[in-house]
Amino acid sequence: MWAELLPVGRSSASGGYRRYAWTAADADCRAWFREQAEARGLAYEVDRNGNQWAWLGDPTAGDAVVTGSHLDSVPDGGAFDGPLGVVSSFAALDELRHRGARFTKPLALVNFGDEEGARFGLACVGSRLTAGQLTREQAHRLTDGDGVTLAQAMESAGHDPDAIGPDPERLARIGAFVELHVEQGRALDLTGNAVGVASAIWPHGRWRFDFRGEANHAGTTRLADRRDPMLSYAETVLAARREAELAGAVATFGKISVEPNGVNAIPSLVRGWLDSRAPEQHTLDTVVGGIEKAAREYADAHGIDLDVVRESFTPVVEFDHALRDELARILGTDTGLTVPVLGTGAGHDAGILSGSIPTAMLFVRNPTGVSHSPAESAAEDDCVAGVRALADVLEGLACR
């Protein structure tokens, strides 16, 4: 199962994955999901927002237990972020059938669309739409780097973009959603456990900084006559690191777009994207406020116009305490150990859905903490432990 999925959308140059929403690589991943569902005799469906579902039992019966994750990737992402949760869902079902488990509730496996936001800039589009946290009109305005709108991309992939929108009936049928995910830091590794339960997702957001100066000849324009936005950008990158260090948060400028981007031209525009996250809301406000204040001072000093736009924001997510405790109890009973409960800086579909339905997350150990990179890894034993834990949780929730 895992072997079939591994080569899809993989760059031979970097070894990383480029599975962006509504591309050919994405379609291959989705075809794989459908095949896995049908091979197990599950009822396959695509919801109005392009998320894929595979049902065991009556989808309309209510109080369903749902598990899954996503198959899309960041640019040059790793093999585990997303796919581990989807593959583990199918594997956990296989394990439960092997155990002869008798389901008292409907079970569904899900692949949420466009979780990473690599193509259209907004993460968790599939779950956001479903939960009503993104309107059809907002989604239709999303555009990729080539000027293709999300609506156009959906349409070329054979999905009706006018059908998208909130799906409260679907959410009302779900009693619990559990997402298994490779951990994206080293917190779990430091505890010595292979599997952990999520407590909360840090508040996080993306801000676009547009530094506008004046394009000019790099060879003939005196330094004193320049309005070079690259200088203010560079100063702001360093300010972001300082502010994050002071506050115990993280802040990253990882994406940039420069115009005209010529070797012998002073740029007219440097557009940098800030990603920042912190354990608490007020800390994040302090960090981003400090970065923006510094950026404005630098811009003013160089005659640069600065616009700062918050492109997305997700407040702190506390996962459902009852479900979280239930998971820890199930896993603790199984292993006789105390299962670690951890916060995370990464956003997930589970975080989006936690506003609508009880959700929980399981993390699988990441020995290096590396993620969003071809070097992302997880030990095979730990992946097997993850599948066993997920099977235990599904059995505990759906076979009561």
Next chain:
Amino acid sequence: MWAELLPVGRSSASGGYRRYAWTAADADCRAWFREQAEARGLAYEVDRNGNQWAWLGDPTAGDAVVTGSHLDSVPDGGAFDGPLGVVSSFAALDELRHRGARFTKPLALVNFGDEEGARFGLACVGSRLTAGQLTREQAHRLTDGDGVTLAQAMESAGHDPDAIGPDPERLARIGAFVELHVEQGRALDLTGNAVGVASAIWPHGRWRFDFRGEANHAGTTRLADRRDPMLSYAETVLAARREAELAGAVATFGKISVEPNGVNAIPSLVRGWLDSRAPEQHTLDTVVGGIEKAAREYADAHGIDLDVVRESFTPVVEFDHALRDELARILGTDTGLTVPVLGTGAGHDAGILSGSIPTAMLFVRNPTGVSHSPAESAAEDDCVAGVRALADVLEGLACR
């Protein structure tokens, strides 16, 4: 004539020009050149390196007087850099015919290919090949941002890439080359003159700085665990400005390429290009050496691997003193004024050819000094003064 050329390859979004070598916009510019040549009864030819020539008189007679410039542009370039010299060449010929001038030497008008290097990263490819400063093998290895080689691009545009190479026979027929160009700084404007003569071109070069770190998740990787190359890049951008200021030189980071360039991914690679120029070689060495030293210190501090590659370099160019003095004499006789003789930080085909044949340059006033930008400008009166000056010079050189 000017009106026909203005809309070609112009972006409606920026108002700037995107006339890159061997593209459709370039082909339109080249068709325009051919039409202008044929409309004047000139003998049109394309040389082995893709440069366009329009001859009045016998090309093989020797001691020809040649004028012209280039029609390609930087990304979002202005209307004047290059085209002013080509348009003025045709206009000067019209003026001389109007005056009833009698040519005693062959005259040629020329459009050099790929002067800006916007697509393949190396400037003055057409003149470099002709002068033997770039070999066929080196040229064949040049590749654009989409992975298309110069050879492939030439071939698709209908030019035989195997024919390129040194063209000493052609150069041997030329007695003098004069390039008219809009000035790209404010030196001429500060003298109060509409037209000036070039003395020298500053030594200049391009260096590529590859900062390699480790791609990772921007939300979950602790600051202490990061190897973020964007930080070393930012520090180096600021170091470049400081070093240039100290030395009275210029240094610019105007082009950048980031991998994977995702909002929520710490970059694995930040590749920045440095353009630096100075009045003298030892000053340039000091500036670039200082920037590289600082960059290595920053990279070491962040666990970043740094490679610095010199992608191109042009030593100081002193234009032919006899020809330069001749131009100043001709223009001074005409106006009764002392014509300013100025250095420049910009590279030109005239600079490349000055190693093989006597060359000179005329500059037309640029009131703002802005160049390589849609805001590049020159007053109509000054352009007319430039045409008159070029006509005077051609008359003085070719009608003796």
